[in-house]
Amino acid sequence: MGRRAAALIAACGLVIAACGSDDEASGGNTTVAGEDTPATTVAGEDTPATTAAGEDTPATTAASAPVTCATDAVLTWGYGDQIRDWDPHDSPAGQDQWYLMTVYDRLFRQAPDGETLPGLAESWEFSDDALTLTLNIRQGVTFHDGTPLTTDIVAQNLDRARGAMNAPAGEEGFRSSFGADLGAIESVTAVDDTTVELALSVPAVSLPNVLSDRPGMMLLPSTFDGSANTDPIGTGPFMLDSWTEGEGGEAVLTKYADYWEADSIQIAGLVLKDIRDPSARINALQAGDIDGARIEPVDFDAAESNSDLTVVTGDTVEVYWMNLDIETTPELTIPEVRKAMSLAIDRQTLIDALAFGLGTATETLMPPFYYASSPNAVPVYDVAAAQQLLTDAGAGAFEFPILGGSTQGLGPSVSQAVIGMLAEIGITVNFDVAGANLASRLYFDRDGGGVVGPWSGRPDPYQTFANTDGPGFVNIAKTSIPEINDALAAANASTDPAERHKLLWKVDELSAQYHVSGIPLFSPKTIFAYDTSISGLPIYVQGKHEFRDACVAPS
Helix, strand or coil: CCHHHHHHHHHCCCCHHHCCCCCCCCCCEEEECCCCCCCCCCCCCCCCCCCCCCCCCCCCCCCCCCCCCCCCCEEEEEECCCCCCCCCCCCCCCCHHHHHHHHCCECEEECCCCCEEECCEEEEEECCCCCEEEEEECCCCECCCCCECCHHHHHHHHHHHCCCCCCCCCCCCCCCCCCCCCCCEEEEEECCCCEEEEEECCCCCCHHHHCCCHHHECCCHHHCCCHHHCCCCCCCCEEEEEECCCCCCEEEEEECCCCCCHHHCCCCEEEEEECCCHHHHHHHHHHCCCCEEECCHHHHHHHHCCCCEEEEEEECCCEEEEEECCCCCHHHHCHHHHHHHHHCCCHHHHHHHHCCCCEEECCCCCCCCCCCCCCCCCCCCCHHHHHHHHHHCCCCCEEEEEEECCCCCHHHHHHHHHHHHHHCCCEEEEEEECHHHHHHHHHHHCCCCEEEEEECCCCCHHHHHHHHCCCCCCCCCCCCCHHHHHHHHHHHHCCCHHHHHHHHHHHHHHHHHHCCCEEEEEEECEEEEEECCEECCCCCCCCCCCCCCCEECCC
């Protein structure tokens, strides 16, 4: 790190020892502590959209569990946040998925490397024109109250997830969080007892991956009335016994004995604890109060030196970025100004000083090791070029606000460092800690300007681009670039993986050119630490981990 950059970070008042990851967790390629993982490791390859119905695919590809597991063991895991909503179709936050995947199965799953796998849909097939997606629904699946999963229930859930439920007269219909993600679905039909057919208005080969996330989770229809948020009933491997809401709370879950894949679940239950203070999380782990957790870069060495702990790291699609409402000030509406801001940010200094080298610089929300990342979208640090761009764009000194949601973790430190770097080119950023009001102020009231924090990633690149470069939730100003829209539509219509990769690269390059909704910074390594008796906890590239392969060795 140069003396100038070091002085800049010191001037921001950063306390490096207090740095850590923000509240959203993620997952990806897993490396045991001490192994070298090249930054260019491919984190996941596309699964052809034309996967043939009936083709055999393993239910999971995670590391096989040891022959002997203590099946009466209850695993206690520390998270950096609590769940916002137990109703997956209403869930506003990516980190909710850590909790939700224990209770709810999805129509599809993803392997740790990102491969699309069967879930409640045991096979699927696109029509030749990619305008019909046919799902073969798994038989013998039941909800936690014993209700069988039927194709009619699948259709009801998909209609609800896409915001197409019919509301009673005089009542407002359900407002799904995923209407935009499922916008290509024109209708859903339960053809017979085993088949559901999705008619599409435009080709959408991303749908299997999209439905491996919250939109594809199946709820018991009787909980559609809002009771899912307090009494969730799904078809997943675990049932919720109790939930203590608020900071310091916990969710207690037990194995569902009649789960369709019960023999593969090797633990009796889970306790998911909300431990937001990174120091408290590592201390609880060291003391044995919890069995495992995602830890912060600053705690990596301490955890690795503890012989009672296994430490793994992995690359994921999580990216720290400055999400912007570009209509906050006229200057931010100019693409060249946003590009200048990107040039002024020394990403490697952020990684080295704040993430202790455990991260990869990126100029887009597609990290360089991910298959959708264009080799031509390479971040550059050049203050002189940034200042020249501002001059050419006719932008003088200006200021704008951003918000912070927490005073803990990596987010606030990255915010202050980026503020200092932008000040070098005459841009003043006014920082305000909004706490729990951040989302409502920024995304609904639009009085916040922006935020520096993690984009937790989505199972398919199309979802990320549609959210950030299309009219998605985090594109606060809903700016539309026709060239990006056309390239994205082409990528979502291609059933040839190699062709789709190239089309996604084109979108990635345009994203780096326009920075429609913000400035990506770096992809942090995910770090898991857990008791050495535990195995089967891979880091998933799609950013959310599961416990279905967890095994605790007998004491």
